[in-house]
Amino acid sequence: MPEALLSARAITVRFGGLVACDGVDLEVHPGELVGLIGPNGAGKTTFFHALSGVIAPDAGRLVVGGADLTGRAAHVFARHGVARTFQTPRVFRDMSALDNVRFGLEFAGRRRVHAHDAFDDPRAILGFLGLGEAAAVPAGALTPARQRLLEIGMALAARPRVLLLDEVAAGLTHTELEASAALIRRVRDQLGVAVVWIEHAVRVLMDHVERVAVLHQGRKIADGDPRAVSRDPAVIEAYLGEEGEPERLAA
Amino acid sequence: MTPRPTLVATAIAAALLAPAPWVASDFALSLMLSCLMYVGLAVSWAMFSGATNYLSLATAAFFGIGAYVTAWGHGTLPYALAVALGGLAATIFATAVGAAVLHLRGAYFAVLTFGLGELVRHAITYAEKTWAKTVGRVITEPPAPEVVYLTVLALAMLAVATAAAVRASRFGLALAGIGSDEERARTLGVNTRATKIAGFALAAFFAGALGAAVAVRWTYIEPASVFNPFIGFQTVLIAMVGGAHTLIGPIASAVVFSVLTEVLRLQFPYAYLITLGALLILLVLYLPGGIASVFERWKWARSHA
Numbered sequence: 001m002p003e004a005l006l007s008a009r010a011i012t013v014r015f016g017g018l019v020a021c022d023g024v025d026l027e028v029h030p031g032e033l034v035g036l037i038g039p040n041g042a043g044k045t046t047f048f049h050a051l052s053g054v055i056a057p058d059a060g061r062l063v064v065g066g067a068d069l070t071g072r073a074a075h076v077f078a079r080h081g082v083a084r085t086f087q088t089p090r091v092f093r094d095m096s097a098l099d100n101v102r103f104g105l106e107f108a109g110r111r112r113v114h115a116h117d118a119f120d121d122p123r124a125i126l127g128f129l130g131l132g133e134a135a136a137v138p139a140g141a142l143t144p145a146r147q148r149l150l151e152i153g154m155a156l157a158a159r160p161r162v163l164l165l166d167e168v169a170a171g172l173t174h175t176e177l178e179a180s181a182a183l184i185r186r187v188r189d190q191l192g193v194a195v196v197w198i199e200h201a202v203r204v205l206m207d208h209v210e211r212v213a214v215l216h217q218g219r220k221i222a223d224g225d226p227r228a229v230s231r232d233p234a235v236i237e238a239y240l241g242e243e244g245e246p247e248r249l250a251a
Numbered sequence: 252m253t254p255r256p257t258l259v260a261t262a263i264a265a266a267l268l269a270p271a272p273w274v275a276s277d278f279a280l281s282l283m284l285s286c287l288m289y290v291g292l293a294v295s296w297a298m299f300s301g302a303t304n305y306l307s308l309a310t311a312a313f314f315g316i317g318a319y320v321t322a323w324g325h326g327t328l329p330y331a332l333a334v335a336l337g338g339l340a341a342t343i344f345a346t347a348v349g350a351a352v353l354h355l356r357g358a359y360f361a362v363l364t365f366g367l368g369e370l371v372r373h374a375i376t377y378a379e380k381t382w383a384k385t386v387g388r389v390i391t392e393p394p395a396p397e398v399v400y401l402t403v404l405a406l407a408m409l410a411v412a413t414a415a416a417v418r419a420s421r422f423g424l425a426l427a428g429i430g431s432d433e434e435r436a437r438t439l440g441v442n443t444r445a446t447k448i449a450g451f452a453l454a455a456f457f458a459g460a461l462g463a464a465v466a467v468r469w470t471y472i473e474p475a476s477v478f479n480p481f482i483g484f485q486t487v488l489i490a491m492v493g494g495a496h497t498l499i500g501p502i503a504s505a506v507v508f509s510v511l512t513e514v515l516r517l518q519f520p521y522a523y524l525i526t527l528g529a530l531l532i533l534l535v536l537y538l539p540g541g542i543a544s545v546f547e548r549w550k551w552a553r554s555h556a
Contacts, residue, residue, distance in 0.1 A: 052438055078440035092431040094496075103428055106421050108440025158439055 003066070005030050005194050006082065006162045011050050011060035020046040021057070022218035028162055028196055033188045035205045035226070036198045038215035039238060044198045045087055047215065048164050052084045053077035065161060078108035081161030085168065089147035093140030097150055100139050101125050104157030112159045119191070125153045129183070145172060156187065162194040163187065169201050177201060181208045206230060214238070257415035257498065265408045272397035284400055286509040288461055291407035292482070293489040293501035295457035298414040299450040301495030302426035305353070306361040311483035312368035313341035313455040317462025318477035319375060322388040330394045334402060334463045341459020342452045349451040353444065365480070372478035387473030394467055402464045410457045414498055426450050492534050494541025504542055
């Protein structure tokens with residue numbers, strides 16, 4: 001196996017007495033599509049905050065493309081090619097959609113060459129996402145679903161090596177959800193970007209990823225092939241604690 | 252978005268305003284000077300605070316520091332050098348202070364920057380009493396009025412040109428990103444700390460230089476008059492009433508305010524502050540986006556007609 005692009009070792013994040021992430025390991029290799037699931041409160045988003053430098057972990061090590069970034073600020077992670085979206089879309093509301101996308105190109109992605117140079121043009125990114133005609137519209141005036149897409153565009157413009165997607169599908173209909181999943185695959189296939197994808201709709205996610213990691217109460221309890229993971233007794237146990245989840249998990 | 256039309260307009264405005272000392276009356280000239288001073292202060296304030304939504308009340312501190320550079324250098328420093336050094340001193344001060352307080356947001360940042368003005372005022376009062384054995388300084392040989400006017404004009408126009416250039420630059424985009432969602436800007440690669448300090452320091456240069464330039468108009472310089480919090484508040488009010496997220500808003504508002512203040516003071520010497528306050532409340536209530544929002548709405552309506 002090639003060297004890991006993103007390597008998180010024994011990441012621990014505490015909020016006062018609560019341990020949100022408890023010694024979580026994760027290795028992501030170039031071009032991989034990894035799912036990250038877990039019941040509510042499992043620590044998925046907190047783990048993403050650590051991976052993107054938004055929160056400095058209390059313990060553990062973070063290495064991106066061979067550079068040790070443990071404890072560095074979020075903009076350093078971004079400049080090393082870690083791009084992310086947020087659970088609730090965080091776009092620059094007063095700026096045009098085009099400027100929102102341009103932002104990543106001007107800062108995080110400025111000094112890196114992208115494998116896919118068509119994405120050096122913010123309009124090409126908007127076109128790829130089907131937002132071409134919304135270029136001049138202030139981001140805050142877009143529907144929530146389109147803001148979610150725009151956030152992916154902002155992250156793509158950062159010329160990422162690894163893309164962290166936090167619940168792209170929340171609030172979408174089943175058709176929209178399948179379309180989003182197809183889009184994520186396209187990002188990976190056409191751009192060769194590694195993707196880590198958190199999703200509450202476990203079933204759709206399981207259909208599209210090659211590997212899935214499961215968090216439960218801040219610990220990683222499984223990591224591997226989706227079919228094998230969905231039969232893992234520890235994973236079923238974790239989800240049984242939550243009503244309604246077993247059916248969603250059953251593939 | 253190119254800054255060129257704004258820069259051309261600024262150059263034309265400067266050329267038209269430059270002959271004023273030789274054609275305008277003393278009263279008109281002093282009114283124009285006050286307009287230009289507030290244009291410079293409000294535009295430079297909005298360049299940082301309007302873009303980032305960091306409400307700075309430090310203008311009075313920067314202005315006063317500049318004024319004291321003039322006071323201390325009077326008789327030895329040439330006027331132009333004192334003005335440049337006044338701006339520089341405020342910039343250095345803002346860099347040091349910015350590094351310490353720019354992680355605070357909202358009310359904390361506003362209150363701290365206000366306290367800053369008071370701190371510097373008391374420090375200078377103490378230093379003057381202890382070492383110079385004085386409470387104030389007299390400006391014995393002020394430069395000619397036209398020199399002061401042209402200097403303030405140059406500074407105001409430089410502030411407008413700088414603000415236009417910043418708005419069109421990567422730096423301006425970073426400041427706007429910080430104002431909209433600072434953490435998001437960071438995750439997209441902006442070193443927000445360095446950007447904020449640079450923006451704060453750049454804005455301070457103009458307040459400091461204007462303080463140094465205008466100070467010679469007062470024959471007597473003392474901490475209470477040059478660190479006047481009113482100058483800071485007035486600057487913030489002008490920028491916000493004009494529309495701090497725009498360039499034209501603070502300019503228009505600075506002119507309106509200066510003229511209005513002067514007219515009201517002449518017409519209603521006792522009620523002018525009350526009238527001014529009432530006008531302000533009405534503006535904030537019914538035009539929260541500032542005067543510039545009227546233009547914006549009009550432009551929007553035209554493009555959607």
